[in-house]
Amino acid sequence: MNLLASEVFERFRHQGLIVDHRGPDMVIHRLAPIDDCAPGDLVFVDHMKYLPQVHESKPAAVVTTEAVAAELNDAGVSLLIAPNVRLAIALLKQTYGDRDVRNVEWPRVHPSAVIHESVAVPEDAVIGPGVVLGADVSLGSGVVIMANTVVERGARIGRETVIHPRCTVGYECEIGANVILKAGCVIGSEGFGFAQDERRRNYRIPHTGKVIVEDRVVIGANTNIDRATYGATIIRSGAVIDALCHIGHNVEIGEDCILCAHTGISGSTRFGKRVIASGQTGTLDHITVADDVVLLHRAGLHNSIKQPGMYAGGPAQPLQQYLKNMAVFPRLHEMWTRLKNLEKKIADLARAE
Template sequence: MKTTIDKTVGEIAAECNQGFRLKEVLSGNDIKVKTIAGTEDCKPGDLVFVSDAKQIKDVLARKPAAMVVAAAEAAKLGPQAETAIIASENPGVSYALMRQKYTDRDYTEGGFERIHPTAIIHESVKIPDDVKIGPYTVIERGAVIGKGVVLQSHVVIEFEAVIGEGTVIQHMSIVGFQCKIGKNCLILPHSVIGSEGFGYAQDENFHHYRIPQTGNVVIGDDVTIGALNAIDRATFTSTNFRDNVICDNICHTAHNCDIGENSILLTGWKMAGSSKTGKRVIASGDAMVKDHVSICDDVVLVHRAGVIADITEKGMYAQSPSQPMREYVKNFAAYQKLGDMAKEFKELKKQVAELMAAKGG
């Protein structure tokens, strides 16, 4: 794994001139950078990224080699004697991209030869020269493997599946038959892409009859699928994860669902069949969506939201059944006062009874 940079600030700025959201170096082009560090443990020689302006003073006191901050904050700071100041349009994005470039994990570092001898690869499959295949991985008939793909140990690629360039599939994961994985995706261990959709018919005695699920799953580009995920194949067409979706660990998405691009699904996400999200939907932990429901763009689901009907207006929704955040906060505040309200009601009831008795007398 790469842990050191050993370049000057000027060299780093030149290498990251395009696409890294850096604007300019205010000072210190000749300062040497050893590695990238966090704001709380940085030291001389480190490159550090600061998104929160409140942390700048404390970080400077640690005297790192270089500090990346928002352009407006860089202008306030000006040149510094011991720390190079680098202005960025978005320090968080610069941090992510520069970590990938300089100190990311190398998924080819398993220590084995490029294609492990225990791997089982069907004779019809063409393996590009830069593909890495780990122990006991199985690739079935007609699968297509793109350039730069890494398949770690015990991965199964079923027949006619397609794996896009630069994608990494970690240990014990399965890509089902005819499913398609886009470019530069990351699939963490023990996930199943294209598992059998949960489709059954019942007779008058409630005996179950399996409905074959013969569609596929299509994963877009730059998608991350966490560990222990199950994404079911469609009944006829496709279950879709659009470009740049990130899905946390232990999530389930059922058959024929469609996840809009740039969405975030956190741990415990569950979506029943034939439901759909728009773009940039954020689902916090344990959010659940009923079948045949649509969620529009720019929705945030919090507090274990349970979506049982279409959401047609962007905003934040909470609780089950889901409700707009403003209503949820109001209702929850009222809920916390139910005990006091019950006492007041009991007292009022007593007073009314006394008044009625007095009136009758």
């Protein structure tokens, strides 16, 4: 990396990510965190508390807010003004500091890959060692499929999608464009469905639907998404799913949702748009969650949530009610003892009358 701060400004100003460039036009050699930076670095600063470190370390450029920049006018660094510093971190790191998944150490299509004769591999695709592509798999331009991934028959992989090592994409499943499947995730495993006879012996119900993952979705390592019994399990565009999550059959996750690690969503549940589920959220089946709901503190959903807002605990309740209940909880035994004493006194008074 070797570019001028003005070049960063020109690249991102039209989309409003960087709205101004002030100070000297310094040469940038790398992106670095503020607590480990040096001359030649570009750093991101969104709080006044980091001002001493900027003055001491003298990085080449600082991406920061208007308010912080006003305190750095005499620091001798390039100032790149960003209305949303965190978004600037994401997009600048994607552009200048991300891993190049297409720069591999072996042939573009590794000779150990097993590719069915019906598959057309785009000229710009990268297929790693041990990859298996079944019959009639469809690959979009620029796809990257890393080592030991299996894509079963009839599956569709959209353009510029990156599939990390040891993933499985089940038969007939559809993966959109610019999707990232991280290591070990499974898309389209059979859902959990059984019937019992009078002796409670279990009989598997075949799940013959599929999974549809729309564009710009990121799915974390070792996450599992079950195929539908019939129809489709759907992950809408822009959703982000963390590692070690489980999405049951016929679930629909809305656009731009965020599901944190260890979340489990039972079959036929519907999440609206922009729902955030913090770690270890869980639901019963056939639950519906409205747009813009935030689920906190290991939320457990026994019933649908129809209004936007913050909910917590199990069974999930509005956040303020949950916090009040949690404040009282450590004193429950004391309150119970006092109540029993009051009941005894009332009983004694009643007998005295």
